[in-house]
Amino acid sequence: MYSEKVMDHFTNPRNVGEIENPDGVGQVGNPSCGDIMKITLKIEDNVIKDIKFKTFGCGAAVATSSMVTEMAMGKTIDEALKISNKAVAEALDGLPPVKMHCSNLAADALKAAIEDYLKKQQA
Amino acid sequence: MRKVYFDHSATTPVDPAVAEEMMKYLTEHFGNPSSIHAFGREARKAVEHARQQVATAIGASHVGEIAFTSGGTEADNMAIRGVAYANRHKGNHIITTAAEHHAVLSTCKQLEKEGFAVTVLPLDQYGQVTAQQVADAITDKTILISVMHANNEIGTIMPIKEIGQVAKERKIIFHCDAVQSVGKIPVNVDELGVDLLTISGHKIYGPKGIGAMYIRKGTFWQPITYGGGQERRRRPGTENVAGIVGLGKAIELATERMQSEAERLTRYRDRLISEVMAKIPHTILTGHPTNRLPNHVSFCFRFIEGESMLLMLDMKGIAISSGSACTSGSLEPSHVLTAIGLPQEVAHGSLRLTMGKDNTEEDVEYFLEVLPPIIERLREMSPLSEG
Amino acid sequence: MRKVYFDHSATTPVDPAVAEEMMKYLTEHFGNPSSIHAFGREARKAVEHARQQVATAIGASHVGEIAFTSGGTEADNMAIRGVAYANRHKGNHIITTAAEHHAVLSTCKQLEKEGFAVTVLPLDQYGQVTAQQVADAITDKTILISVMHANNEIGTIMPIKEIGQVAKERKIIFHCDAVQSVGKIPVNVDELGVDLLTISGHKIYGPKGIGAMYIRKGTFWQPITYGGGQERRRRPGTENVAGIVGLGKAIELATERMQSEAERLTRYRDRLISEVMAKIPHTILTGHPTNRLPNHVSFCFRFIEGESMLLMLDMKGIAISSGSACTSGSLEPSHVLTAIGLPQEVAHGSLRLTMGKDNTEEDVEYFLEVLPPIIERLREMSPLSEG
Ligand SMILES: Cc1ncc(COP(=O)(O)O)c(C=O)c1O
Ligand SMILES: Cc1ncc(COP(=O)(O)O)c(C=O)c1O
Ligand code: FES
Ligand code: FES
Numbered sequence: 038m039y040s041e042k043v044m045d046h047f048t049n050p051r052n053v054g055e056i057e058n059p060d061g062v063g064q065v066g067n068p069s070c071g072d073i074m075k076i077t078l079k080i081e082d083n084v085i086k087d088i089k090f091k092t093f094g095c096g097a098a099v100a101t102s103s104m105v106t107e108m109a110m111g112k113t114i115d116e117a118l119k120i121s122n123k124a125v126a127e128a129l130d131g132l133p134p135v136k137m138h139c140s141n142l143a144a145d146a147l148k149a150a151i152e153d154y155l156k157k158q159q160a
Numbered sequence: 161m162r163k164v165y166f167d168h169s170a171t172t173p174v175d176p177a178v179a180e181e182m183m184k185y186l187t188e189h190f191g192n193p194s195s196i197h198a199f200g201r202e203a204r205k206a207v208e209h210a211r212q213q214v215a216t217a218i219g220a221s222h223v224g225e226i227a228f229t230s231g232g233t234e235a236d237n238m239a240i241r242g243v244a245y246a247n248r249h250k251g252n253h254i255i256t257t258a259a260e261h262h263a264v265l266s267t268c269k270q271l272e273k274e275g276f277a278v279t280v281l282p283l284d285q286y287g288q289v290t291a292q293q294v295a296d297a298i299t300d301k302t303i304l305i306s307v308m309h310a311n312n313e314i315g316t317i318m319p320i321k322e323i324g325q326v327a328k329e330r331k332i333i334f335h336c337d338a339v340q341s342v343g344k345i346p347v348n349v350d351e352l353g354v355d356l357l358t359i360s361g362h363k364i365y366g367p368k369g370i371g372a373m374y375i376r377k378g379t380f381w382q383p384i385t386y387g388g389g390q391e392r393r394r395r396p397g398t399e400n401v402a403g404i405v406g407l408g409k410a411i412e413l414a415t416e417r418m419q420s421e422a423e424r425l426t427r428y429r430d431r432l433i434s435e436v437m438a439k440i441p442h443t444i445l446t447g448h449p450t451n452r453l454p455n456h457v458s459f460c461f462r463f464i465e466g467e468s469m470l471l472m473l474d475m476k477g478i479a480i481s482s483g484s485a486c487t488s489g490s491l492e493p494s495h496v497l498t499a500i501g502l503p504q505e506v507a508h509g510s511l512r513l514t515m516g517k518d519n520t521e522e523d524v525e526y527f528l529e530v531l532p533p534i535i536e537r538l539r540e541m542s543p544l545s546e547g
Numbered sequence: 548m549r550k551v552y553f554d555h556s557a558t559t560p561v562d563p564a565v566a567e568e569m570m571k572y573l574t575e576h577f578g579n580p581s582s583i584h585a586f587g588r589e590a591r592k593a594v595e596h597a598r599q600q601v602a603t604a605i606g607a608s609h610v611g612e613i614a615f616t617s618g619g620t621e622a623d624n625m626a627i628r629g630v631a632y633a634n635r636h637k638g639n640h641i642i643t644t645a646a647e648h649h650a651v652l653s654t655c656k657q658l659e660k661e662g663f664a665v666t667v668l669p670l671d672q673y674g675q676v677t678a679q680q681v682a683d684a685i686t687d688k689t690i691l692i693s694v695m696h697a698n699n700e701i702g703t704i705m706p707i708k709e710i711g712q713v714a715k716e717r718k719i720i721f722h723c724d725a726v727q728s729v730g731k732i733p734v735n736v737d738e739l740g741v742d743l744l745t746i747s748g749h750k751i752y753g754p755k756g757i758g759a760m761y762i763r764k765g766t767f768w769q770p771i772t773y774g775g776g777q778e779r780r781r782r783p784g785t786e787n788v789a790g791i792v793g794l795g796k797a798i799e800l801a802t803e804r805m806q807s808e809a810e811r812l813t814r815y816r817d818r819l820i821s822e823v824m825a826k827i828p829h830t831i832l833t834g835h836p837t838n839r840l841p842n843h844v845s846f847c848f849r850f851i852e853g854e855s856m857l858l859m860l861d862m863k864g865i866a867i868s869s870g871s872a873c874t875s876g877s878l879e880p881s882h883v884l885t886a887i888g889l890p891q892e893v894a895h896g897s898l899r900l901t902m903g904k905d906n907t908e909e910d911v912e913y914f915l916e917v918l919p920p921i922i923e924r925l926r927e928m929s930p931l932s933e934g
Contacts, residue, residue: 038583038591047471053541064543071493071508072465075543091543093508095467095484099541165586171579171785179573186566186754192558196857197866199552230617230756233774233784263774263783270773362785367573369617369756369787386657387620387650396650397620398558398749400756403790470583479584 039096040130046100051107054089061157063149065142072098072139074146076106080154083114090146097132097140101125105143114151120144161477164523168363168455168516169312169340170481175365178409182367185402193399194390203401210408214372217411218338218357219348227373227394228404232339232360235373236263238384238395239335239356243304244271246382247333251301257281257289258499259311259318264337265495268306277301283499286448287314291322298330305334309341309352313483313496313512314447315456317345324353333379339363339371343414344422344453355379359411361403365517366410370403417517422454425515428524432457432513439532446497446510455515460502463545464509464538472534478527483510505544548864551910555750555842555903556699556727557868562752565796569754572789580786581777590788597795601759604798605725605744606735614760614781615791619726619747622760623650625771625782626722626743630691631658633769634720638688644668644676645886646698646705650745651724652882655693664688670886673835674701678709685717692721696728696739700870700883700899701834702843704732711740720766726750726758730801731809731840742766746798748790752904753797757790804904809841812902815911819844819900826919833884833897842902847889850932851896851925859921865914870897892931 039047059077066073072094079087088109090102105125109117122144126132132141165173174182185206191199193207208223215223229235244254256268258280268278279297281289294305305327310317320336327334335356338347343364349357357374361367375381375394387396429452437443442462461469466484473480483494484507493507513527539545552560561569572593578586580594595610602610616622631641643655645667655665666684668676681692692714697704707723714721722743725734730751736744744761748754762768762781774783816839824830829849848856853871860867870881871894880894900914926932 038588044471047468048475050541071504073543091541093463093505093542093544094465096471098465099468167579167582167584167586170582170587171577173575173577174573174789176574179570182573183566183570186561186569187563188560190558190560191866192554192749192755195554195557195866195868196854197554197861197868198864199554199866200557230621230787231784234617234772236774237772261774262776266773266783360785362579367787367789368579368785369790385621385624386653387623387648389649396653397618398747398755400617400754400790402561402754403756403787467583474584479578479582479586481582481584 038133039100042130043097043100043132046103046129047096050099050103052089052103052110053091055091056087056089061150061154063146063151063153065145065149067139067142072142074098074102074142076146076150078150078154080114085109085112085114085117095136095140097136100129101141101143102146104128105147109147117147118151120147162526163477164479164519164526166478166480166513166515166519166523166527169512169514171362171368172365172516174367174406175410175413177413178366178406181409182402182406185405193401194388206405207399207401210404213408213412214359217415218342218359218374219350220374221350222377224392225374225377227375227391228399228407229371229373229395230369230400231371232337232358233263235358235360235371236261236337237267238373239358239375240264240267240304240306241271241384242381243333243335243356243379244276245384246380247303251303252276253279253299253301254304254306255279255281255294255297255302256306257308258283259287259289259316259496260306260308261312261337261339264306264308285500286451287311287316287496287500288318288448291319291326294323295326295330298332302332305332306337308337309347310345310453311447311496312340313494314458314500315452316447317341317451317453320352320354328353340453343411343418344455346418349374349376361407361410364410364414367403367406370400370407372407421517426454428515428519428521429454429457432524432528435528436531439528440535444502444506446500446502457513459511460497460506461509461511461535462506463542464535466508466510468538469509469511469534472538473530476530478530481512483512484508549913550864551866551906551913553865553867553900553902553906553910553914556899556901558749558755559752559903561754561793562797562800564800565753565793568796569789569793572792580788581775593792594786594788597791600795600799601746604802605729605746605761606737607761608737609764611779612761612764614762614778615786615794616758616760616782617756617787618758619648619724619745620650622745622747622758623648623724624654625760626745626762627651627654627691627693628658628771629768630720630722630743630766631663632771633767634690638690639663640666640686640688641691641693642666642668642681642684642689643693644695645670646674646676646703646883647693647695648699648724648726651693651695672887673838674698674703674883674887675705675835678706678713681710682713682717685719689719692719693724695724696734697732697840698834698883699727700881701845701887702839703834704728704838704840707739707741715740727840730798730805731842733805736761736763748794748797751797751801754790754793757787757794759794808904813841815902815906815908816841816844819911819915822915823918826915827922831889831893833887833889844900846898847884847893848896848898848922849893850929851922853895853897855925856896856898856921859925860917863917865917868899870899871895
């Protein structure tokens, strides 16, 4: 059902948790399916210095969350904003078709966290 | 790694004694029961022997009241649509419950599209309906009542006998899906007062792809598939002889060991329920605490999602299931969990553990050891958890 | 006593290699393919492998075009009623032939009761229809053509490719019952131009109670039973995993040995036909003399009745069948024999001999030795015989 990469990220999720006093917080959820992803960021000089996630959801939801944190870590904000849900799925060697829409929200959570950071900067 | 199969409500391994019987009818006595030569007669004898085994197991008075089908789903379809079409002249109203399997509910939904009216009775918090609810729903157009004996997801046993009395008094045909109860708790068609009953082979250590429909003599009914005259013109198609032989043997064996197994598994069940509830906070027992299948344990763990639990248990060698949306492929959590009043996010954390004849006390202990750290780990990951 | 099984059109023994594969999925890898744990995934893999084997055998471009069923009868029901109901808005006319199996004809008869119009094309003396007959029967209400590939009773092969061309030109959905042809003569869905195709396991050394329906991508169709979402929502019910595995293996093996077996059995067939015709007077070959299944021989012997012949041959260890009324349990001789123009009393004397992979030249010789005295004896007993 799941690729080896998905199972790897599910079994050993990277960057689980919540950063204290984060620079940005993003939470997205899909009410129809019930998965919720929360990403917290530490940003210095426009670069993501630390990123952590918390996820309520299936194996695919956990794996995409983990993968997106790995992909975003160390990237500039502009680079990180370019990460798409599709790119996350591809980095995991694909997801089962039924999971494509519902569990594949990690990039959205990342985007929400960055936008939250940018909003705070403006304020 | 230890392997523990705890998903007997999904399916069971074929009992070696059953497989051995089947093997003979696959290779050696392979005839078509409709053939009149020696090969055919041998096959016919085996089919009729199995029919007797099924009739005996459920207390049917006439062996001809049993028709073999390709499984529980087909038997449910046959029972419900067969009664509906044959009794259309009398009325168009069907009563069923929110606890039923998709094989019943989807069939009823289809009948609604065809002009029938369906009342789906709501469940109480334990997943039960009462005979009074059924009685109150009856109108002068009611032609069929269909209520399952025991629920596959939460294990709750329905008051079939009481509903059977109502059906008899009001002279309404009564169907019962006994797929989960046969072989686990006593099922006697006369005591329960049912007119049609659904049985499936693969839930009782028989093969998949075989089932049976009991239909009481004199019940108004018509076939729903068309072809040869097999099964007394009730169900066309060359008989699945090996499967039928397997179902016959399986139901006989299940009946033999039923009482001792029920006692043994009830002990495991009650230990599992009390220890899990004690060890893991924010846990909800789903289904009735005592009036449930002896082998059936089901919970919802708050703040976490079923599929993740399943995958982690699977990595520890434990095979188990969940009614979570993410495992169903349908994006919606189990209709039964919703019908007993659980909010969606709670239903997502459901877990079902169903034991069988090869499980031991050690399996139970292994599970009790493995589960808590998994729940803890997933809750640590969860944004919903209070920490 | 020598035992000769000559009734392979009725059913076949399960190939030992097939039975062995099945056994693994009954006892060891017994999971439910819908379960996401290791047991379930193992079963899922096996089901999808078998689907690929079937797709490959019939040249289907997409593996998802195969849906497993409980046999040929269910596949015929699914194909015909599924197309009829889904295309009702376009028209209500169905074309089929007098040669079809009951699974097709009774289904069409039922559809007539439901408001569909059915044209049953008459057969020529060999049991064939022409593409022209089909073309002429098409109206602007025609939504389905259903013609079998090879007939079970008389072995005649239909011009499916030509009919497929007509169907394509006129844009009408084309179903073909290939139960008797698959594994015996080439069956390629694209070459034949069919949109739906019926397959049954037990005619090709697979188990009884399993079949498959091919349905070309894009074909307007709807399911006819209701329940879980199995088989891509085409056919609900827990998959008969062992049966599916058996069908996959069986169709693969049948395809491998098809050509050599066809050559070998055609030799036996032609020897049987010529020697029986030469040795026994008042004999009619039924079906086409050459354009027939390689393993299929069928006659009518005047003045005698099929069941008596069968019983006498059975006492000599030969298992064979007849389209006689007395063997069918229906008091009417085979509709196919009547449709090719045989008078009832001649049809009564029908005999069908269908060979298979374990038959040898010695079996053929034994039959040729045993048959004539039996016919003679029965004719001596017959008041119809001229003496
Ligand atoms: C209560 C109930 N009814 C019907 C069925 C369907 O039976 P089958 O899988 O044999 O089609 C099942 C199991 O899947 C079930 O649990
Ligand atoms: C031509 C044909 N179609 C359909 C069937 C029905 O197949 P099954 O016996 O698998 O239901 C048969 C055999 O009985 C057959 O010969
Ligand atoms: S969280 Fe529901 S399918 Fe992934
Ligand atoms: S002669 Fe007896 S059934 Fe036909």
